[in-house]
Amino acid sequence: MTRLGLVVNPTSGRGTGARLGAVALTLLRAAGADVLDLSAADADGALEHGRAAVARGAIDALVVVGGDGVVHLGANLCAGTGVPLGVVAAGTGNDVARALGLPVLDAHEAVARVLEGRTRAVDAARSGTGERTRWFVGVLAGGFDAVVNERANRWRWPSGPTRYTLAVARELQVFRPIRYTLTLDGHRRETEAMLVAVGNGPTYGGGMRVLPEASFDDGLLDVLLLHRIPVTELLRVFPRVFSGGHLDHPAVEVVRARTVALEATGIVAYADGERFGPLPLELEVVPGALSVLV
Incomplete structure (x- = not known):
């Protein structure tokens, strides 16, 4: 090359x-x-x-x-x-x-x-078709984490991790459970949740192991739902994402699917840390779509 x-x-x-x-x-x-x-x-x-x-x-x-x-x-x-x-x-x-x-x-x-x-051929997830196709490799955030990102990105000051920490603190004061409609491999369901993350890879946010069992080459997306809990409990559970310990919480559910349709009102999703687009989104995993020099 x-x-x-x-x-x-x-x-x-x-x-x-x-x-x-x-x-x-x-x-x-x-x-x-x-x-x-x-x-x-x-x-x-x-x-x-x-x-x-x-x-x-x-x-x-x-x-x-x-x-x-x-x-x-x-x-x-x-x-x-x-x-x-x-x-x-x-x-x-x-x-x-x-x-x-x-x-x-x-x-x-x-x-x-x-x-x-x-x-190495790795899977990638895509949304849209033709010129509107967008891809991500790691994790798509579509709940509390995405709302915090959206808030932080509206602020010019402070910079760095401090801005994110302050955005978390501010959002916790006003955050309410989000009503979602999910369609996983054609099966539709509705739920209220604090957080929904769709992972092609296992981590986001600088080492948060939100979906620690997600694999880049299994042809599946891992979907995490943190179902409705009090905001005070969210404050206790969220830091456990760094260790993967959140998976033991009874309100946490992880499912796998090849296609994921995610619907909610007023939520802008982030993928690989970048602003990806407002819900609803239709996502699908494409096995081996990306070749990485390893």
């Missing part, structure tokens, strides 16, 4: 993306790769550059440098195309890279994996 596209998110990890991106570019070119820089001022620009490069067959593989957000972008460029995706993990959480066993915050080792050219 001598023709490589490169997308760098310079703001990942508070500037780590820019630093490791420069190292990766130097290493790739020193190894003789022809690197096409597809980075842009924002994600939309990088998507436009990347789609054009993939469509005209200008690259043999795409390398992204950053956190889960830029992996999400890379998956949306590569899934279903046969173009492999390489990852130089340089974000704060790096959930997808860790779950795939890829190097984290190590540009030299990550570039070595890319240059080896070995690939």
Whole structure:
């Protein structure tokens, strides 16, 4: 693979993306790769550059440098195309890279994996068709976690994890159970829940093991429902997500399906940490849709 596209998110990890991106570019070119820089001022620009490069067959593989957000972008460029995706993990959480066993915050080792050219086919989840198709690799959040993300992203200050922590505290004061309609492999059900997460991978939010048994290559999506409980109990259960201990709670249910339709009013879902879109959403897993350089 001598023709490589490169997308760098310079703001990942508070500037780590820019630093490791420069190292990766130097290493790739020193190894003789022809690197096409597809980075842009924002994600939309990088998507436009990347789609054009993939469509005209200008690259043999795409390398992204950053956190889960830029992996999400890379998956949306590569899934279903046969173009492999390489990852130089340089974000704060790096959930997808860790779950795939890829190097984290190590540009030299990550570039070595890319240059080896070995690939692993992993599942990816998609919503929509044609030009409106969107993909995710890790976890889609569609409940309390998504509401907190939406609140935090409306604030300009503070930055970093503090903003998320304050958003959790504020949301706990006003949050109420959400009425959902789910259709899992054609079977429809209704419930009130505090949280619904759909996982192709096991973790999100910087190591939260929300669906610890989710696999990237089983052809299934894991769906977690935290059914209606008092908000005070939610405050007690939610931190247990970091260890996976929440699965023992009687209000937690996990089911598996190939297709998931998720409906609720006023909820905007987040996937791989990125704003994915408002519910309702129809999701399906596509086995082996994404080739990752491992």
